[in-house]
Amino acid sequence: MNMGTHKKNYKMRKNISSLLILIISTLLMITCTDSYMGIEQVKTSSVKPEKITIKEVVPKSGALEIHFTLPKGNPDISQVVASYINKQGEKMEFKVSRYSSFILVEGFIGTSERTVELACIDNSGNQSETTVVKAAPLISPVELALQTMKIEPAFGGIKVEWENPQGNPFVIHVLTADTLQKGIVSLEEDLKQVIYSRDSTNTFAYIRPYAAIKQDFGFYVSDKWKNKTDTLIGSFTPFKEELIDFNLVEPVTYFNPTYYGGSRDYDTYAINPATGIQNDGNCHGSNFGPHKMFNGVITANDYYVYKFVRNLTDPDKSKQELEQNAYATFDLHMEVRLSRVKIYPRPSSSYTYNRSSVKRFRIWGTNDANTEKWAKFPETWTLIGEYVGKEPVSRDNLTAEEIEYFNYNQEYTISEDNVNPEAQTTATFRYMRLQLMESYNPVISYYTINEFEMFGDIQQYY
Template identity: 55%
Template sequence: MKRYIIYLFLCLVSSLSLLSCMDSYLGIEQLDLGGGKPEKLTVDKVVSKPGALEIHFSLPAGNPKHSQVIATYINKAGNEVEFKVSRYSHIILVEGFTGTNEVSVELAVVDEGGNKSDITQVREKPLLSPVEIARQSLLATPAFGGVKLEWENKEAQPFAIHILTEDQIQMGEKTLIEDPSKTIYSSDSLNTATYIRQYDNVEQKFGFVLSDKWGNRTDTLIELITPFKEQLIDFNTVKPVAYFNPSYGTSGKDYALFGYNLETGVQNDGIAHSANFGPQTMFNGITAANNFLAYKFFKIPEGQPTQRTYVHDLYVTFDLNQDLRLSRVQIYPRPSASYLYARSSVKRFRIWGTNDANTTRWSKFPEGWILIGEYEGKMPANMASITQEETDYFYNKQEYAVSEDNKNPDAKPTESFRYMRLQLMESYTPTETFYTINEFKMFGEVLKSY
């Protein structure tokens, strides 16, 4: 029993001795290993970056107990901002600055016991921040049904564009109120333009404010803008036509036998997999399904009966049952991950149009028809690492402005038409033998209904 009491006494003494060596560091009890505070670090070089300072430093030699380096500064809101790197790094990136005035950053070395060195101060001027560059370059112009926004984000830094519109707070008094549902998030150096809709065809005041992850907000860009008149084209009015001999089948067909009309020489429409995947499913209001699927024709080279080369141009023809002038179209591909910028998803296409005045419209093509526009889908900045923003764009926001996004100088995007012939020209995987589209949504101005 006596031996047991002596053992407990020794444990208690040891515990008290250990606690006497403890010190509080950032709210966590750290073991004080002695030796006093570490020496100051040495700043070797400071590189100015957009909204940041890249500080190169050297730790004092001969102290293996260094744990980390901490950099702090006080932002414009009066709050302390802190950055940390381990002892194995010799560079610390301090971010969140705005403006190009000189800023002050304090650096300190912390050892394993929580001891902190004296401060090393750095004073330098950062470059203009990405959110400020975006604000300076921000351009708001009228678009069909809304506003087109364009900006720069060469550093691919994340920031948000907040949209403000007028709201009446009391009789005769209006103010700009933010609409959170319209907020635009940018983190891409390529996709730096978008549209905000739907707004009436009247002059109205818009405000645009940008903010970044550090809580910085720019001043407000205020513009008086009159959106162009636009409406969503009712998909129920759009019907496929059979004048170019569309067919059904479970694979491609020989172009020499089925690909064109022997009397007119005009290429026939494509081969839909079945009625459940036929042209009408492209206009049924369903944006997330496995709808339209049509196979390409193939050609057999002379003397090589086992070889096939595919005709990549595939046509689908519709009667819109109204004369309209298109402003933009949206394509909704299959939502499966395997179709993301890949497989049979349509990458390049043309829109052809004509009207009732063209009496030879079913016997001649492209003669008598008008090329409304040619369009090509965007590619991710890095196919090996597709961002969430790029994924969301492809599945839900793949939009083409009929005039601005047209790639063909011979096209006439402002012409009105009743009959439409889609020319699917290229899929994201060129070797695919078919094309798929879930929905082809159209916007514009209806001039006449039938």
């Protein structure tokens, strides 16, 4: 290539580059009339949108459900806002998007007519003129809870019941007597006894522990909207209740408990041929025997008893069948009327509402007047109660509250939680036979319990 041709090509490339720069600059100048740095500017307006139209107002418990229609032909409306002034003089505000057809305005107390202002807001922040709604809500959840509240003496304290049909969240505050100075007594809130309600079925609670003397209690209800009811006051005498001393509880051997690290055949080991009574269970070893249910330890891996297996020696495994009932028998060394029991399972997460943790059980009782207690069962014993453990909403998605309850607060009130109409829940007894009937996973071949804690009114010691 000669020098003239090289210069000619260079000049051509330079001209093309200049043309491209000119074209790009022209395009940028055009687009910059509506943009900045290549980002589209939001166009704003100062024109207020028209008012919304109210279609219907539906009274709710402590709330108003307001149905509305947006102004037609205005696609720029972004949200609807409703507000009112509560009884504390504070402005309460609620918002929904343009895609909603109603707005729920909550937090009312009382059933008198209330005034709510509604407006719509567009993308430019312009707010329409207000539309005023006047309507009366239904009785609020906190007022209903107080109106329906029942308080009665219970073992070791008092029982509180209320209604919460919609499962609204609120708090029940407990007040107890506090002596300010000699001769002057007032009710002060006990912050350790706060009751939280947020469902429609679990609407009772026990307040413990309190001495078995007549005393004053007070209750009021509050919610997240800062509403607060009047205070309900009453005098009650809790029933006497004591924690049963686990050191006094002793396993007995009259029903032939055994210790072997594995399942045993039902026909060979389960039934006492002399009495026809099912023997106590076969435990995994002496370190896992019935006495481990009563040692005050709630975080170990203690009591471990196998279910007997029918046809265990049959070579056809399909014919083998677990006998779900397993027993353990104790001398409490006291005459007692039980008020409640607590079960502490193995603490591992795999046992929470699962595996060998006990789901259904019975408590049988008798005393020294029953001279045939070791030769006849159950006909000479008294069924104190039968109890069934709770199920979580979903075993695969346990909540923190469900886990906490199962591991540390799994309590059964002897009378109220009994599911067997033939039980005599108020009977007193010295000897107890615990019948385990079902585990959370019934195909597991054993039961486990860490601690079986008992409370009641002790009549006398032996």
